[in-house]
Amino acid sequence: MAWNEPGGNDNDPWGNRKNNNDSGGPPDLDEVVKNVKKWFESLTGKKSSGGATRTGGGSGGGSGLPSGNIGGKGLGLIAGVVGVFWLASGIYVIQPAQAGVVQQFGAFVKTTGSGPHWHLPWPLQTVEKIDVEEIRSAKLVNQLILTQDENIVDIDLAVQYNIKSAEEYLFNVRGPDRTLEEVVESAVREVVGSTDLESVLTTGRDVVWNTTLASLQEVLDAYKSGIFVTAVNLERAQPPEEVQAAFSDAIKAREDKERFINEAQAYRNEVLPRARGDAQRALEESEAYKTRVEQAAIGESERFLSLLTEYSKAPEVTRERLYLEAMESVLGNTSKVLIDGDGGNSLMYLPIDKLIDQNRGGNTAGGALNGETPLNSMSNDSPRFSDLPNEINLPARESLRSRERGSIR
Secondary structure (H helix, E strand, O other): OOOOOOOOOOOOOOOOOOOHHHHOOOOOHHHHHHHHHHHHHHHHOOEOOOOOEOOOOOOOOOOOOOOOOOHHHHHHHHHHHHHHHHHHOOEEEEOOOEEEEEEEOOEEEEEEOOEEEEOOOOOOEEEEEEEOOOOEEEEEEEEEEEOOOOOEEEEEEEEEEEEOOHHHHHHOOOOHHHHHHHHHHHHHHHHHHOOOHHHHHOOOHHHHHHHHHHHHHHHHHHHOOOEEEEEEEEEEEEOOHHHHHHHHHHHHHHHHHHHHHHHHHHHHHHHHHHHHHHHHHHHHHHHHHHHHHHHHHHHHHHHHHHHHHHHHHOHHHHHHHHHHHHHHHHHOOOOEEEEEOOOOOOEEEEEHHHHHHHHHOOOOHHHHHHHHOOOEEOOOOOOOHHHOOHHHHHHHHHHHHHHHHHHHO
């Protein structure tokens, strides 16, 4: 039955068998504290404040608390339970991305990998778990740095890193993250200070930041900070706002320069191949002309030598042949022939082309001359060539041929 169950039974576990319930108020707090103290003393076998010893769980003595003298066995049991829990508190588990650093009174003991482990419980040893695979970042903003060419550049920089040695990260450097920021600033100022402004902003950015990364890692390794830098990212690099307008003009001028250079290069690439082709063609044509002239000269010389050989064998026949070939080459290209007779004042005109046409038509030369008057004279009273007798015409022809032969000699 409950202690406060109606029915008049007073089952108060705190030993308040007085008339407190009659008044309807709560039990006195001091009495509750005294009763708890007496119950604890009964467990440990100590005497109460009244000099009596609690030996059993009777109902007398003004206390309804269970009591007993457990002595040394009870204390040993309690101590054993507490010891078990204390030793069990030394069990810990390290995740795959973590490293556990065991410390004894603040001094480094060992580093443990992933999995369950045990260490001496607190306060003898403690374990600090460090995430060694997490990519961390540190930023430097609004860094005004002087370049090699005495210009100032405003830089915002971000560094990504992780922890490669938890022991070094915790014990070798005080405030490793702050140390990292200071080392980054020092490395950036060193590299940018040895580089001109244009390289920092344009063409040499990759080289600058790769050099910064190498210098930064070298210093961190010298400090044995346990930090490994994975990347140095330039978020912003520009001149200060006071000179931004002038610098923009300089950038525009540089871009115009590059554009002009590219246009000139394109024109060069277009003109030079064509010029080289024309030059090559001219060379080939000159070589062809040279070959043609040389071969023609060789042929003429060989023909002259062969002609000289024939001339030495038969001079008259060769001269006659040369004369005929010369007259053939001269008269073969003309359709008119003028003949000046010796001792006369008449100049004969022969229309060779008409004579040939008439001859091809089947008409005789005499009929063609008589019918169409093919001969013209420079004087009205001079006879036509066809009206002259053959004995007169033949001497005139021989006389003309003799004069031409004499001129050849």
